[in-house]
Amino acid sequence: MPTPTVLARLQEMVPTISVGMLTADLMSLGGDLRLLEQSGVGLVHFDVMDGCFVPSMTFGPPLIKGMKTPLLKDVHLMVQEPLEKVAEYVAAGADMVTVHVESSRHIHRVLQLLGKMANANDPQAGIARGIALNPGTPVEAIEPLLEEVDMVFLLAINPGWGGQKFLASTQRRIGQVKELAGRLNRPILIGVDGGITRDNIVPVARMGEDIIVTGSAVFDGKDPAGNARFMLNTIKG
Ligand code: DX5
Ligand code: ZN
Secondary structure, eight states: OOOOOOOHHHHHHHHHHEEEEOOOOOOGGGHHHHHHHHOOOOOEEEEESSSSSSSSSSOOOHHHHOOOOOOSEEEEOSSOOOOHHHHHHHHTTTTTTEEEEEEETHHHHHHHHHOOOOOSSSSTTTTEEEEEOOSSSSSSGGGGGGOSSEEEEESSOOOTOOOOOOOOOOHHHHHHHHHTTTTTTSOOEHHHEEETTTTHHHHHHHTTEEEEEOOOTOSSSSOOOHHHHHHHHHHHH
């Protein structure tokens, strides 16, 4: 039997969480990751920052490649002009690659290029392609791109840092994405990224998105696996 595609695996999993590594304790990353895998988490979210699209800098392909895990690798590229860079993230084992609509003059071309790439973990699995929007970008900006994407990620904070407060405008924007995506004859997954904690996960999940990215609320210095399990159980109802 052929292995399922990344997209098929995602569709089986949603609604679900993608655990952001940005604020993880690097000294205990390996052990925390094993515990997260056991707690039912399916996605690990890598926030790649280049010091240009956003002021902070984080990590690049070597860390993504080096983190051995059966979880799907969800790579969020906050990098300027990703056209020349996406191939190295795919080669590093990204299963999902999300680029920002604001990051390239030729964002459509970036998505087309991603669509032709083979998954380095399994050539048959495909890459799930995502487009992300900063909170100040009108949702209509994705309309011409929808044919080339599998996922739309709405940033519920301004990108660049973990631990910010969830923006209330996100709810309205999710509705707008649903409206646009509903015109297509295939499903598009909707993700929300930033500011989601144990305290607001119930109202945020009710907004109807498929993937909730949560970082600092999971890596709270105490119990990452317990926090992730709580979030998952909460959204699974
Ligand atoms: C911000 C990132 C987010 C964010 C998630 O630029 O895209 O993934 O850090 O972290 P929390 O859950 O801390 O907002
Ligand atoms: Zn992110």
